[in-house]
Amino acid sequence: xKTANDVLSALQSAFPGxxxxxKVAPERQLWATVKPERIVEVCKYLRDNHxxxxxxxxxxxxxxxxxxxxxxxxxxxxxxxxxxxLLKVKTPRANPRVKSLTGLYWNANWYEREIWEMLGxxxxxxxxxxxxxxxxxxxxxxxxxxxxxxxxxxxxGERAIETITPxxxxxxxxxxxxxxxEAGTVPAQRPKYPTFREREExxxxxxxxxxxxxxxxxxxxxxxFLLDILVDGERVRKAFLDVGYIHKGIEKIxxxxxxxQGIPITDRLCYxxxxxNNEAYCGAVERxxxxxxxxxxxxxxxxxxxxxxxxxxxxxxxEFLTLIASPVYSPFLYMIIDREDVISCIESVTGARxxxxxxxxxxxxxxxxxxxxxxxxxxxxxxxEKTEEYKELFLSDSxxxxxxEGIGVLSPxxxxxxxxxxPPLRASDTPYDMRREDPYLLYKDLDFDVITxxxxxxxxxxxxxxxxxxxxxxxxxxxxxxxxxxxxxADKVPKRIRPDPGEAYYRVEDHRGEMGFFVVxxxxxxxxxxxxxxxxxxxxxxxxxxxxxxxxxxxxxIAGSMDACTSEVDR
Amino acid sequence: MGISDVIPVPVAVxxxxxxxxxxxxxxxxxxxxxxxxxxxxxxxxxxxxVLNWGRxxxxxxxxxxxxxxxxxxxxxxCPHYDCDRFGIFPRATxxxxxxxxxxxxxxxxxxxxxxxxxxxxPEPKWVMAxxxxxxxxxxxxxxxxxxxxxxxxxxxxVYVPGCPPRPEKFIEGFRALQEKIKQRKDKRGY
Ligand code: SF4
Numbered sequence: 001x002k003t004a005n006d007v008l009s010a011l012q013s014a015f016p017g018x019x020x021x022x023k024v025a026p027e028r029q030l031w032a033t034v035k036p037e038r039i040v041e042v043c044k045y046l047r048d049n050h051x052x053x054x055x056x057x058x059x060x061x062x063x064x065x066x067x068x069x070x071x072x073x074x075x076x077x078x079x080x081x082x083x084x085x086l087l088k089v090k091t092p093r094a095n096p097r098v099k100s101l102t103g104l105y106w107n108a109n110w111y112e113r114e115i116w117e118m119l120g121x122x123x124x125x126x127x128x129x130x131x132x133x134x135x136x137x138x139x140x141x142x143x144x145x146x147x148x149x150x151x152x153x154x155x156x157g158e159r160a161i162e163t164i165t166p167x168x169x170x171x172x173x174x175x176x177x178x179x180x181x182e183a184g185t186v187p188a189q190r191p192k193y194p195t196f197r198e199r200e201e202x203x204x205x206x207x208x209x210x211x212x213x214x215x216x217x218x219x220x221x222x223x224x225f226l227l228d229i230l231v232d233g234e235r236v237r238k239a240f241l242d243v244g245y246i247h248k249g250i251e252k253i254x255x256x257x258x259x260x261q262g263i264p265i266t267d268r269l270c271y272x273x274x275x276x277n278n279e280a281y282c283g284a285v286e287r288x289x290x291x292x293x294x295x296x297x298x299x300x301x302x303x304x305x306x307x308x309x310x311x312x313x314x315x316x317x318x319e320f321l322t323l324i325a326s327p328v329y330s331p332f333l334y335m336i337i338d339r340e341d342v343i344s345c346i347e348s349v350t351g352a353r354x355x356x357x358x359x360x361x362x363x364x365x366x367x368x369x370x371x372x373x374x375x376x377x378x379x380x381x382x383x384x385e386k387t388e389e390y391k392e393l394f395l396s397d398s399x400x401x402x403x404x405e406g407i408g409v410l411s412p413x414x415x416x417x418x419x420x421x422x423p424p425l426r427a428s429d430t431p432y433d434m435r436r437e438d439p440y441l442l443y444k445d446l447d448f449d450v451i452t453x454x455x456x457x458x459x460x461x462x463x464x465x466x467x468x469x470x471x472x473x474x475x476x477x478x479x480x481x482x483x484x485x486x487x488x489x490a491d492k493v494p495k496r497i498r499p500d501p502g503e504a505y506y507r508v509e510d511h512r513g514e515m516g517f518f519v520v521x522x523x524x525x526x527x528x529x530x531x532x533x534x535x536x537x538x539x540x541x542x543x544x545x546x547x548x549x550x551x552x553x554x555x556x557x558i559a560g561s562m563d564a565c566t567s568e569v570d571r
Numbered sequence: 572m573g574i575s576d577v578i579p580v581p582v583a584v585x586x587x588x589x590x591x592x593x594x595x596x597x598x599x600x601x602x603x604x605x606x607x608x609x610x611x612x613x614x615x616x617x618x619x620x621v622l623n624w625g626r627x628x629x630x631x632x633x634x635x636x637x638x639x640x641x642x643x644x645x646x647x648x649c650p651h652y653d654c655d656r657f658g659i660f661p662r663a664t665x666x667x668x669x670x671x672x673x674x675x676x677x678x679x680x681x682x683x684x685x686x687x688x689x690x691x692x693p694e695p696k697w698v699m700a701x702x703x704x705x706x707x708x709x710x711x712x713x714x715x716x717x718x719x720x721x722x723x724x725x726x727x728x729v730y731v732p733g734c735p736p737r738p739e740k741f742i743e744g745f746r747a748l749q750e751k752i753k754q755r756k757d758k759r760g761y
Contacts (some may be wrong), residue, residue: 410681
């Protein structure tokens, strides 16, 4: 199997003088700075010759002292090898331009759009540089730049001006602050682009077509988003997705908190997966600090995270069932009851039902309570029995089968191209799981299967989730058997966290897929940049192509089977 | 207008009836009247208490999860915490609900949408702010995109602090709202 050093030497011989500051640290990550003119060629070479077929995101960092923007492209592979390439491109702050990778990787689209709207870096060759997360009035203010004057902003609500449009809608406009006006950071000219509505309406070609709105409020999907479908009769011709309704600017906020204060914010990134988000963030900072949690702490982390996976999958499946039809409302209620038992187990350790803030740099906050083992084993036994029952209850039901089979099929190559990860990817016959791919904590020593399915349809995605519940039960049981006694915090954790200057990237398997945190430190007690690369972002981006050509009734069945969480998309 | 204008009754009956009053208003006003007049009369009398007693025991809320607190709201509507026993019941559309729960961060982009939801709800209606975000911006108070004075946009009756509040706290919040309705002290004065 290829190692990072192989890739590096191949790159250096193929592109002499283009690759600078290359290093391999830790063992599977290849960091390099690439000349901006050649980035597309380098990526093409890596994709075609070295199997880097997974574009896993891009990070924009504002290096205001050096007068530079850095864009780091994260490339990985679906199974050919386990190397992650982090290729950095530098561009001057005065006229930031980077070549777009959308021609190579379809899913670079949203990542580049986000960097454009937040930092104002122009991506040459990008097909649609429209705002994604920001409301229209902030576009052009480039809020993630370090010199953005609108932060902190505690008066947004007070400044809102309400107007009622002639057709009775309430509209709000939030004028710029005095500080923004004085500093001149209010964009003199806003970028010109068609609004979301206009872009939709441009697509209407025939009189028989119309646009149907689902959202922003939609029952039971935790978080608002707008899914508009252009329908011709019963068929969806094109789908449009508008996100950003709960964009909180988490990444900007974390730049202005100390490292420890960042932990509670990562919880709120995706509340269903608070523990894995904690893990990803703390793992990245631990890499920067060069510490490793003691063994018992690692066991506790694995136990809590797997329990959390169980509760998340239960809720995800439950939501899906209510979405497709109300006759299967009972499994929803049953699953929530089961979930409560699992939540009680997590709560007995972390002290919170959701948003635990439990993981710490170099360990965990507290030890397992007395009687935890028996309590958890009981709960797991129940969950396992119930899950088998659910499979019988609806997976073998003929109506359910006819409704779900062959709906929203993602072929393996398509799923990889769209960049999805987690259960939807594994349902498309790709055993891509960070716990195996990039083993963190104890996962390399634990015994578990990566669940896959061949079909790639909605039914397979739910089956993968249900099977993963059982697999997670098995992992927790193993850990409870093996857990050693010992300390729960590493010895050499400094009181004030001030990592040495540098960058770290750390990936974990979230309940929904690949979750990565990219942390940049400059030696102070606040990070320069924290980037969360979430799995649901990729699902959402893949949704519109997946919905093309399906029946209206199947839209919820497909969107629901993805188990989305808007909060993490919007951040 | 009198009774004799509509149905043939002796004039004496008509005159007699015109003398009758109900809480200081002519009874004929109530017989030939508009909805507003009925409401005025109901508002004055003890019958309002009966109505409010009914309203307070049937508070359907809008299932509109917006943030982390939305997950707790979902659980609150489910059997483990069994909100049905208080007459509290989740519904998916604003047309069928009495209570809107603001369960998370309101952003610049979402504010118009959530205001529309509020306007779509039929009267009588109440709104609760659940969680720190809905009260004052919570952990994201200094973000560039968060509205942190929700009370300027909605007549909030009950604030439930917590980040997130437990589902039991939701019950407590609803009990407080019920008490307010019963004592006719809610913001919109039902
Ligand atoms: S109050 Fe806390 S838990 Fe609730 S939505 Fe806000 S951040 Fe999430």
